[in-house]
Amino acid sequence: MTVARHTWYMTVRQARNLMREPIWIALLLVQPMVWLILYGQLFKNLTRLGGFGTTSYITFLAPAIVVMNAFFGATWSGMSMINDLDHKVVERFLATPASRLSIVLSQIVRSAITAAIQALIILLVSLALGVRIHAGALGWIVIMVAGVLVNSAFAGLSQAIALLTRREATMIAVANFIGLPLLFLSTTMNARSQMPHWMREVARFNPVDWGVQAAREVALPGTSWSSVGWHLLLLLALTAVTAAWATRTFGAYQRSL
């Protein structure tokens, strides 16, 4: 109970700070818009190759861009932890009865909230661009949940790395190192049937692709709800694992003081 309450207090702090500078949410949206609008136009004839499940490339792309954006956001989420470590905010809380778990969890929750807000905006822009989500309102919810789960899973990882390295430079290196490879090793931009065989096989183990698959199932006709459920479940399990790891690294950080 204390954990939930303290996580809430800590999340409110971070969310409020974020809302003070809404410009950041907007800036973070520039990149997905470029992908959606420019990239979507550039490769709009790609669907002629077949296997996309739709003739509209942007309809194919939009749900995946939500997931991609949530993923990219998550790889940076540890920066906020490093900021709190550097400014000794974490130490101040450690000398109070504040729940230790809440210090880590609130970072992940804050990251997920940001991802959800961005997902909604991307979906609205997609709507304006003529993208229709086949499963309707429920589809919107699934796409947002997929984004939030991908974000949480990688935010846990990012927090753990932040707590292990405690250096911004390392965080940036890691974010760049995993960002593009995991993007290209997924069906975000291309149909599975158009991918080389080895890439297809690797993509099956890529959590970003799990989110993309769940989101795309509901966006296109012929939704397989079991596939949606299965992929979301996998992401949930991964989130639990990375959050647990982040918590363990927090314990290690405390012992190092």
Added chain:
Amino acid sequence: MEAIVVEALRKRYGEVQALDGVSFSVREGEVFGLLGPNGAGKSTTVRCLVTLTKPDDGSASVAGRDVRRETAAVRKAIGYVPQDSGVDGFGTGRENLMLQGRVQGMGGRELRERAEELLELVGIADAADRIVRNYSGGMRRRLDIALGLVHRPRVLFLDEPTTGLDPEARVAMWEEVSRLAQAESLTILLTTHYLEEADQLADRLAIVSQGKVVVEGTPTELKGRLAGDAVQVEVENGEVGRTQEVLAGVGARPEQVLDGRTVVARVEHGGRALPGIISALEGAGVSVASVSVSRPSLDDVYLHFTGRDFGQEDRAA
């Protein structure tokens, strides 16, 4: 009743033995100073007492609770004002204060009123709803202290409360701390590397050097252990040995030589002894660059008990 008891605390960081058996005790209601140069182990001691750092060995209790086994109880009983702030610069003063109160288990009207009261008490009520990043150093320090006090702790730890403040703000902070100790009937443990700060604020103090407490007592007691005034004679041409002989000849006790050219000696009444000292030195043909007399200060106490010059050691660290 003892508010803090520290026994043989030891802590090692890699190659550095930060604490090498620190022991002292603080009575309830007193302002206690840990005095020493940078790197002496003051902050590490405080960090052990506020449950941030686990000591390797030794024991300590705060407000009757063991800092290793009863961490939750200790954290409720103490306020900690760390050396480097720890406030959330992106929030307002009030928001910081409210969150600190909430994680201490407070809430509702009680917390709102307490926050208001503290903002008034430390004198930042006007800036309460401004973003902390735009606070001056002094305002930020006041907020730090308010954060440490929000849950009405019994023991307050102030780690270097005036470091980084200009002299004016420092004096204001001293008045603040004395006033708070009264108003909130607190036991305060403060660390400082300013001798005058310890002299001004502390009812009792312990001098810490190289991870150990060298001596413990009231400022007056400690100064009293140095019988007499200090006479410092700076000589040219390295005639230190000759100077020591001359001083001993007129009843002053040479104690230390600083920088190889300044002889420090003790005499009963510095002012009265001075003319005799100068004429004796002149008579012996020693060329004197400067002579000064001072009442015993904590500088002298530090020098006396550690054999090292405080200022030099502090700069070297």
